Amino acid sequence: MDVLLFRSRRDDSSTERLIIELKRPKVRVGKKELDQIKGYARAIVDDPQYSGVDCTWRFYLITCKYSDKILRDIRQKDKPESLADDHHDYEVWVDRAQSSGGEVGFIQAEFSDSEVGFGHTRFSGGLVGFASTEFSGGTDSFTRARVSDFEAVPGGTVDFLHANFSGGMVSFDGFECSGGTVDFREAVFPGGTVNFDLASFAGDTADFRNAELSGGTADFFLADGVAPVGLVPSGRPPLPSELSLPPHWYSAGR
Incomplete structure (x- = not known):
């Protein structure tokens, strides 16, 4: 199964909530997986229980490999590489896991x-x-x-x-x-x-x-x-x- 991690960080001026989805090594992330986490992000941000909450949500989809079909999504002009969805209250990122250093x-x-x-x-x-x-x-x-x-x-x-x-x-x-x-x-x-x-x-x-x-x-x-x-x-x-x-x-x- 995949792994889902959650963490909330707060300082004097802002609150940041991180949700990280780790895909299994054999899964090649494509449009289906990217659309899933985008839909998940929007569903959470639109949930009434978070209405009026002043925070930024960051969703990370971490994978060992991804399909060329999502390259346009994660390499957009004038945006950081790996940023797939960018709104005022949430972001969705796709990145590769590195297992041999760092x-x-x-x-x-x-x-x-x-x-x-x-x-x-x-x-x-x-x-x-x-x-x-x-x-x-x-x-x-x-x-x-x-x-x-x-x-x-x-x-x-x-x-x-x-x-x-x-x-x-x-x-x-x-x-x-x-x-x-x-x-x-x-x-x-x-x-x-x-x-x-x-x-x-x-x-x-x-x-x-x-x-x-x-x-x-x-x-x-x-x-x-x-x-x-x-x-x-x-x-x-x-x-x-x-x-x-x-x-x-x-x-x-x-």
């Missing part, structure tokens, strides 16, 4: 009662930031995602620093970390379930130092490869009930 940020985002999918995504180069993000409900998937080198591009960085896994299910089933860095330092797991079944880790690519397992479940029992840094308790004390590790990892903590 920075993509979901910092301080909140995923609650939603389904957000990054399954089968390859993170090669650049930074994808989920720092201080709240995972508080719904089902969010990184199933079979890979943080790895790709065509001479070194593995990127996926940042969960201070992330809060407080509810719902976050799945890293089949997650592969063979290059780059996945950073869970000081992340907290006070509720919900974080599942790493059949995940694979190589070297010091994943870091859980100072992560707090105070509730919920972090399940690594069927994971493979090398234990992430800071995850296995030293001195072989009893494992906290919230943490499940493969036997060959825990024996390394003796």
Whole structure:
């Protein structure tokens, strides 16, 4: 399924509401998809509940590829490239997702009662930031995602620093970390379930130092490869009930 993200930003003089639709990688955006988000934008702006609200709406349609049939829409004379619809109270943009460099940020985002999918995504180069993000409900998937080198591009960085896994299910089933860095330092797991079944880790690519397992479940029992840094308790004390590790990892903590 596609992913829909919403965020409202306000300062002393204005309010901006952002709605971002992420299309699945296999979808080539054409007139149909562009007309859909234009119609969606107009329906929201014309909704009576927003009548008299002083704000600007910005709608972003993010895709890996789009059809030549919409080039006239997104390359209009005297307008910024990618701007497909421009009115005094809303804009519609179409842009390509970049997956091999730069920075993509979901910092301080909140995923609650939603389904957000990054399954089968390859993170090669650049930074994808989920720092201080709240995972508080719904089902969010990184199933079979890979943080790895790709065509001479070194593995990127996926940042969960201070992330809060407080509810719902976050799945890293089949997650592969063979290059780059996945950073869970000081992340907290006070509720919900974080599942790493059949995940694979190589070297010091994943870091859980100072992560707090105070509730919920972090399940690594069927994971493979090398234990992430800071995850296995030293001195072989009893494992906290919230943490499940493969036997060959825990024996390394003796």
